[in-house]
Amino acid sequence: MYSRTLLLALLTAIHCEAFVVPQSMSRPALALREAEDDEDGTEMNPDNPNLPALKGDFDWDEKFGGDDDWITENVPGKVVLGELELAEQSKALAALESNWRKEREIKEFEESRKTGWTGLAELANGRFAMFFLVTGLLTELWTGVSIPGQVEEMLRIGGFIGFD
Known part of the structure; x- marks a missing residue:
């Protein structure tokens, strides 16, 4: 039952596909194409098939200058300075x-800028602080010397405080 319905639907789709208008062509474009094939022989604009093709530099003022509704003076795009x-x-x-x-x-x-009161310097200082805090905690875990004791030991090794 289902295979017969599926086969009928498939055959209908294949049969009707020959009569489907391509998606790239809309009805106005098809009408213009048909009008283009008529005896007037005007070419259509390839960029916009709804408009006729223009050849060369087209002067609209020359064509429509005599029309009462056509504005030729004080046009915003044509103001002469x-x-x-x-x-x-x-x-x-x-x-x-x-x-x-x-x-x-x-x-x-x-x-x-990488130094001073800048975002980049603050970012670097924050990352260094996090790194050395973790390093100090891990050193305290492994050696048993607290972080202030580690600082004191570094100052003694560096010679900043005396050897007592």
Whole structure:
């Protein structure tokens, strides 16, 4: 019973697969493809098949300049600046650049410091303290000499305190 149902489902899937539209093509893209094959012969944009292909440097103002709704003056992306305004902008940008460069140099200097009151020095000091505390405890376990006794013995061997 189950094998017959499975076989029927498999045959149906194989049979219907020939009529499935590929996932890469949506319905609008298929409609545009069909329209492209029509007699007008316009090429479609390969990056966006919903738009016609543009050749060369396209001047939209020239094409739509006569349209009442088309704006050709005071467009934010097309503002023409005079020499004084350009000089002021370049001066302000240079000031911003120097400020950001100084901040970056200070940050890099602080991150590169290994001594003093820095995070890297504190991290190293903490690790050294943990290492030598464990070393002192293990030495006390093996030799029976306490940590203050070990410090005293090191100071005597180093000659910092007398041999009594």
